[in-house]
Amino acid sequence: MPVRRMDHVTIVAADLDAMVAFFVDLGLEVVQERTAIDDEWAARVVGVEGARSEIVMVQTPDGHSRLELQHYVDPPATGGIGHAPSNTLGITNVAFEVDDVRGMVDRLAAQGFGLVGHLENYADVYLLCYVRGPEGIIVMLAERIG
Structure with a gap:
């Protein structure tokens, strides 16, 4: 099944x-x-x-x-991804589609959560980026533009 x-x-x-x-x-x-x-x-x-x-x-x-x-x-959790790079083996990010990726990035930056790389245009279909959140988690944000 x-x-x-x-x-x-x-x-x-x-x-x-x-x-x-x-x-x-x-x-x-x-x-x-x-x-x-x-x-x-x-x-x-x-x-x-x-x-x-x-x-x-x-x-x-x-x-x-x-x-x-x-x-x-x-028992308390051990290990963790810390600030591992995006190409670390295993599940490395959670992705979300948002309405205003620039606004979201600005709001998160004001809280201390910065970009992993850059905000990029992917084939005039999405604006997307990776943001590093609490405990090093990486979140991909994507805004449909085309």
Whole structure:
């Protein structure tokens, strides 16, 4: 049987409040408030003994794409991407279409979140860029222009 749909992507955060604020500022909506997950079944699913975490679920305004923002209370999360370059192996960015990419970039820059590279015109179809958000996460922003 084929996959029916993608449900969500999880982003593990050291500072859940900062991560939620970043994505809400981008325009995502909180659809599940902070929820504690500390059941034994959850620890077995994620393969982390004694795992206790908190999650907040956010989604795009159209309701089609969701992010699960998760903070591990115990044991604390390890590693992280820091400020890894865009060509790092694994999932490196989350992409969103926006109405005003320049305005969004300016607003994020005022909060300390800068461009990874440059804002570029892609084939007169999109203006797009990468922005580095909290904890080094990279978000691609694209505005349809053609």
